[in-house]
Amino acid sequence: MNYFKILAFETSCDDTSVSVIDSNYRVFSNCISSQTKHEEFGGVVPELASRLHLQNITWLTQLALEKAGTDLVGIDAVAVSINPGLIGSLLVGVSFAKGLAYAINKPVIAVNHILGHLYAIKLDYPHLEPPYLALIVSGGHTELVYFSSRTEFEIIGRTRDDAAGEAFDKGAKLLNLGYPGGPVIDRLARTGDPAFVAFPRGLDRRESNDFSFSGLKTSIRNYLSDKDGSFISEHLQDIAASLQAAIVDILIKKTLRYARQQRIERIVVAGGVSANSYLRERMQKDAERTGIELFLPALQYCMDNAAMIGAAAIEKYRLGDFAGLDLNAFSTKGLRLL
Amino acid sequence: MQGIFIFMEIEIILKTKKDTQRLAESIARQVKTGDVIALYGELGAGKTFFAQAFCRALGVEEYVSSPSFVIMNEYAGKFPVAHLDLYRLAAEEEIYELGLEDIMEQRVTIIEWPEIAQNILPLQTIHIHFKLDGDIRIVKLIRT
Numbered sequence: 001m002n003y004f005k006i007l008a009f010e011t012s013c014d015d016t017s018v019s020v021i022d023s024n025y026r027v028f029s030n031c032i033s034s035q036t037k038h039e040e041f042g043g044v045v046p047e048l049a050s051r052l053h054l055q056n057i058t059w060l061t062q063l064a065l066e067k068a069g070t071d072l073v074g075i076d077a078v079a080v081s082i083n084p085g086l087i088g089s090l091l092v093g094v095s096f097a098k099g100l101a102y103a104i105n106k107p108v109i110a111v112n113h114i115l116g117h118l119y120a121i122k123l124d125y126p127h128l129e130p131p132y133l134a135l136i137v138s139g140g141h142t143e144l145v146y147f148s149s150r151t152e153f154e155i156i157g158r159t160r161d162d163a164a165g166e167a168f169d170k171g172a173k174l175l176n177l178g179y180p181g182g183p184v185i186d187r188l189a190r191t192g193d194p195a196f197v198a199f200p201r202g203l204d205r206r207e208s209n210d211f212s213f214s215g216l217k218t219s220i221r222n223y224l225s226d227k228d229g230s231f232i233s234e235h236l237q238d239i240a241a242s243l244q245a246a247i248v249d250i251l252i253k254k255t256l257r258y259a260r261q262q263r264i265e266r267i268v269v270a271g272g273v274s275a276n277s278y279l280r281e282r283m284q285k286d287a288e289r290t291g292i293e294l295f296l297p298a299l300q301y302c303m304d305n306a307a308m309i310g311a312a313a314i315e316k317y318r319l320g321d322f323a324g325l326d327l328n329a330f331s332t333k334g335l336r337l338l
Numbered sequence: 339m340q341g342i343f344i345f346m347e348i349e350i351i352l353k354t355k356k357d358t359q360r361l362a363e364s365i366a367r368q369v370k371t372g373d374v375i376a377l378y379g380e381l382g383a384g385k386t387f388f389a390q391a392f393c394r395a396l397g398v399e400e401y402v403s404s405p406s407f408v409i410m411n412e413y414a415g416k417f418p419v420a421h422l423d424l425y426r427l428a429a430e431e432e433i434y435e436l437g438l439e440d441i442m443e444q445r446v447t448i449i450e451w452p453e454i455a456q457n458i459l460p461l462q463t464i465h466i467h468f469k470l471d472g473d474i475r476i477v478k479l480i481r482t
Contacts (some may be wrong), residue, residue, distance in 0.1 A: 013408065085407055088436060158403075159403055161390065161402075162386070162403070163407060193369065217382030221380070221382040
């Protein structure tokens with residue numbers, strides 16, 4: 001019971017990922033379909049079709065075990081993300097994990113995908129313990145969660161419409177910068193003036209800890225409507241920096257405001273958008289100024305991956321919180337499990 | 339009116355968010371399980387805002403956030419509600435994989451970016467086109 005290894009699966013959206021991790025949060029392998037070349041499929045980046053998860057999951061499992069230098073005999077439990085996400089995709093992971101667990105007679109651990117993002121921080125800081133405030137920002141999520149203990153948490157705020165990562169993607173789309181938008185805006189913004197355009201900060205003046213990013217799209221559209229092409233290309237860096245600032249400023253402001261109000265001394269940022277360099281730098285600077293300790297996951301654990309699902313499963317394994325073989329996936333949002 | 343083929347097309351000007359809410363509420367009062375609302379328009383045209391107001395009018399209490407990333411969110415209101423965004427789907431085949439036909443049969447379904455699903459939408463779909471013109475929104479409502 002003290003030392004164990006977990007084989008973890010993540011199939012909630014576009015990527016199929018399989019990882020082997022041990023009870024000390026040591027990652028032996030963390031294979032992700034879009035990053036891994038496979039001879040037969042030529043490194044296909046899976047689209048939304050669950051069929052592609054189905055094509056990827058077997059060889060990725062073999063690869064993850066191989067890289068970890070183990071086989072199924074060395075696995076003590078199987079973990080899988082069960083919500084939220086695209087239902088067909090989730091079901092591939094859940095069904096595969098259940099079948100495999102049944103075959104090797106080991107327990108299945110059900111993991112909430114958002115909780116997985118939160119536990120990604122344990123892969124770099126295995127000894128980090130609550131209480132802390134966590135900001136989870138990705139293409140599909142924007143949530144502010146307070147962890148008072150290992151098993152107790154409260155959702156403090158969330159987006160009322162678009163997720164922060166979605167705001168990057170859709171902003172980039174309006175600027176004809178392609179998909180995904182986060183990395184390209186991050187890069188352009190480095191040489192731009194974030195005060196060039198005053199894009200609105202959603203729900204800024206309200207006391208609420210919720211976020212809103214959908215008004216930003218309309219405001220970008222209106223801003224661009226009377227500008228000609230040469231003005232836009234000349235000031236592309238400035239516009240990108242202004243857009244990025246509109247998203248990031250409000251994330252930082254609301255997170256730090258709540259931390260100060262509640263005298264919370266530690267903040268964790270997780271999810272795909274936590275890879276944004278402006279968010280990382282600004283958050284670090286502002287947190288330091290207020291005497292708050294900031295924890296950021298390594299870039300490789302910001303995006304969707306199975307190692308974080310395994311990390312979240314460790315605690316549940318210790319608690320003996322196993323799922324039955326009637327476990328099902330569901331698409332609904334929210335943090336229900338722990 | 340059952341059994342009578344009705345084709346309706348009207349244009350409405352929405353000046354404020356309140357106007358959008360009123361439109362959403364009046365449509366919500368008329369729908370039942372199996373009905374489909376298809377929302378068209380560019381980014382920022384107001385589709386998600388309409389969907390939020392529509393869901394609230396159907397008694398959904400949760401926040402209705404954008405389904406762009408996960409493709410579909412489900413809610414429990416007066417009827418089961420499915421809110422979809424097909425923007426990221428590349429092929430019609432993927433819609434079948436999603437099980438859209440079954441979803442639509444058992445719920446009130448709102449679909450953003452429905453262009454790719456034209457062959458699958460039921461005949462009596464309510465199509466709503468949003469167009470942003472300065473501060474006002476011009477909405478074309480087509481019921482086939």
